[in-house]
Amino acid sequence: MTYVSTRGQAPVLAFDDVLLAGLARDGGLYVPQEWPRFSAAEIRALAGLPYAELATRVMLPFLDRTISEDDFAALVADSYAGFGHAAVAPLKQLDRGDWLLELFHGPTLAFKDYALQLLGRLFDHVLARRGARVTIVGATSGDTGSAAIEACRDRAAIDIVILHPKGRVSEVQRRQMTTVLSSNVHNVAVEGTFDDCQDLVKALFNDQPFRDEMALSAVNSINWARIMAQIVYYFAAGTALGAPERPVSFAVPTGNFGNVYAGYGARAMGLPVEQFVVGSNRNDILTRFFDSGEMALGEVMPTLSPSMDIQVSSNFERLLFDLYDRDGAALADVMARFRATGAMNVGAARWKKALELFDGFRLDDDGTQAVIRDVYRATGELLDPHSAVGVAAGRARRRRADIPMISLATAHPAKFPAAVEAATGIHPALPARLADLFERPERCDVLPNDVAVLKDYVKGKVAKVAA
Numbered sequence: 001m002t003y004v005s006t007r008g009q010a011p012v013l014a015f016d017d018v019l020l021a022g023l024a025r026d027g028g029l030y031v032p033q034e035w036p037r038f039s040a041a042e043i044r045a046l047a048g049l050p051y052a053e054l055a056t057r058v059m060l061p062f063l064d065r066t067i068s069e070d071d072f073a074a075l076v077a078d079s080y081a082g083f084g085h086a087a088v089a090p091l092k093q094l095d096r097g098d099w100l101l102e103l104f105h106g107p108t109l110a111f112k113d114y115a116l117q118l119l120g121r122l123f124d125h126v127l128a129r130r131g132a133r134v135t136i137v138g139a140t141s142g143d144t145g146s147a148a149i150e151a152c153r154d155r156a157a158i159d160i161v162i163l164h165p166k167g168r169v170s171e172v173q174r175r176q177m178t179t180v181l182s183s184n185v186h187n188v189a190v191e192g193t194f195d196d197c198q199d200l201v202k203a204l205f206n207d208q209p210f211r212d213e214m215a216l217s218a219v220n221s222i223n224w225a226r227i228m229a230q231i232v233y234y235f236a237a238g239t240a241l242g243a244p245e246r247p248v249s250f251a252v253p254t255g256n257f258g259n260v261y262a263g264y265g266a267r268a269m270g271l272p273v274e275q276f277v278v279g280s281n282r283n284d285i286l287t288r289f290f291d292s293g294e295m296a297l298g299e300v301m302p303t304l305s306p307s308m309d310i311q312v313s314s315n316f317e318r319l320l321f322d323l324y325d326r327d328g329a330a331l332a333d334v335m336a337r338f339r340a341t342g343a344m345n346v347g348a349a350r351w352k353k354a355l356e357l358f359d360g361f362r363l364d365d366d367g368t369q370a371v372i373r374d375v376y377r378a379t380g381e382l383l384d385p386h387s388a389v390g391v392a393a394g395r396a397r398r399r400r401a402d403i404p405m406i407s408l409a410t411a412h413p414a415k416f417p418a419a420v421e422a423a424t425g426i427h428p429a430l431p432a433r434l435a436d437l438f439e440r441p442e443r444c445d446v447l448p449n450d451v452a453v454l455k456d457y458v459k460g461k462v463a464k465v466a467a
């Protein structure tokens with residue numbers, strides 16, 4: 001199996017090269033040249049397998065023997081061994097035909113762990129084989145930095161430098177990053193804003209000699225391997241509720257469209273899915289697209305579900321690639337115009353095609369609070385604000401009452417305690433394995449908002465190992 005860029009101009013690559021490349025050289029995103037397909041019998045055989053075993057079977061066709069089956073099975077088993085629930089991604093019933101897929105049992109309590117735990121190990125495995133190393137650099141406003149740090153900690157071929165704005169992330173968010181004391185983890189509190197942090201990271205990547213010397217890399221949400229790892233839990237949930245005999249539907253609280261696109265991938269591989277409902281908060285560029293066929297940039301507004309406060313859903317380009325019949329040149333044109341004008345219209349036929357499978361739904365902060373309260377009253381379950389948007393979307397846009405709707409719970413309620421407590425009066429407790437977070441020692445370096453100082457810092461931290 002090989003991978004092609006959505007913009008048609010980058011080299012066709014094998015899995016291990018796609019893994020390390022991230023973004024394609026033409027600015028596009030890599031997708032498989034052809035989706036692997038499972039027969040009904042193969043899907044039936046997945047039902048009831050332990051998560052790691054199911055995961056290995058679902059992902060193996062994507063590797064095309066670039067990693068041996070035994071090595072890969074070991075990496076996958078290790079990735080999920082430390083999760084806080086034996087089922088890894090358990091399903092919980094909320095109501096008749098209304099299900100919650102809990103994706104918050106990883107080390108940082110949000111669904112990104114499901115892909116990043118494997119991604120860090122895959123990077124390490126492929127780099128070690130090549131005798132190479134990388135320096136992962138990223139900026140975080142608080143939410144996603146810890147998942148990247150947990151993914152890369154203690155990996156022999158990786159250093160990771162994560163910038164956060166000093167004093168502008170919550171204490172839980174900061175401690176989830178700074179209490180990781182592994183020698184390859186470097187936390188930097190920048191005296192500035194999140195935008196300053198992002199600009200600093202961009203400046204490092206734009207300095208080509210520095211970028212080469214430090215072998216800079218990223219583990220961002222467009223990496224193909226993250227999509228691949230997320231496909232797994234769609235199969236796990238679908239087969240648990242009766243696929244392939246019975247179809248299922250999914251509701252997904254969405255920002256960059258990476259999570260729901262993985263569901264689209266599971267369907268392309270043969271999982272019978274009736275419908276995907278895409279949930280947004282007030283940052284509703286996707287809902288407006290499904291309402292109108294036009295994608296138009298807006299202002300980013302802060303909400304109770306900050307991981308979905310985004311302007312452009314970068315992974316949406318992968319769906320557009322299929323809507324444009326995999327014509328990379330045509331899509332490159334569309335994306336260039338979108339960049340220039342801030343808007344794109346895909347035309348009535350493509351819009352209609354998207355609506356066969358997808359529905360959009362938007363929920364503001366008041367609505368989010370109401371759903372958290374109502375679900376708590378009706379079931380005793382505490383939802384985080386992101387998960388609440390998903391549940392509301394699934395209920396509002398469900399097409400068929402006889403097909404189970406599975407909402408993806410993307411964060412543990414204790415990750416967003418203020419919103420949950422305001423809605424329910426209950427302060428959600430951290431799981432036992434994180435209960436001592438506030439007693440653990442921290443390590444973090446404070447730096448001014450100055451790119452020269454940051455470059456010296458990175459060189460000092462990774463120079464010895466890079467040499």
Ligand SMILES: *Cc1c(COP(=O)(O)O)cnc(C)c1O
Nearest residue numbers: 254255256257258259307410411
């Ligand atoms: C990242 C994130 C999302 C959005 O996922 P996408 O793949 O970007 O659509 C939703 N909820 C939580 C808690 C997240 O961390």
